Amino acid sequence: MRTLKVNGMHCGHCKAAVEEAAARVPGVSAPEVDLTARVLRYEESTPVDVEALKAAIRDTGFDPK
Template identity: 70%
Template sequence: MLVLKVNGMRCGHCKAAVEEAAAKIPGVSRPEVNLEAGELRFEESAPVDMAALREAIADIGFDPQ
């Protein structure tokens, strides 16, 4: 399981939006946000372009680390 810190998530809507954006990135499998930790956790089904993942999350208004 890989972990990406994401700042700015506060509610269930935020959680769903980040999970949905992450799921669209090739190779991201089973994305799951932990709001308390401010993290997106996911599995790789293929190599993930982390820059594309960060960009997708930033595009919806959050701050991926």
Template identity: 50%
Template sequence: MAKRTITVKGMSCGHCVAAVSEALSKIPGVSDVTVDLTFGTATFSEAAPVDAKVLKDAIEKIGFEFVG
């Protein structure tokens, strides 16, 4: 499994962290999600490379901005 870190804009509280963690965890092949509110990042393991559009759609669907 490879580790990947993405930047997510718009997070400001613990609820945001939970929402992003949950959204990413629902993507097939994604596990071990850790969201860092201070740096605005989400780090996770992926069994195989996940398409950036899939990540973007999951993040934007819950109201945040996917930076990449």
């Protein structure tokens, strides 16, 4: 399982937005946000372009690290 730190998430709506954005990136499967740790966890079904994943998350208004 891979992880990506995401700043700016505070609620269930934030969680859902980041999970939905991540799920649209090719290769990302089973995205799950841990709000307490402010981390996105995901599986890779194929290699994931991490920059594309970060861009998708930025487009939703959050700050991936």
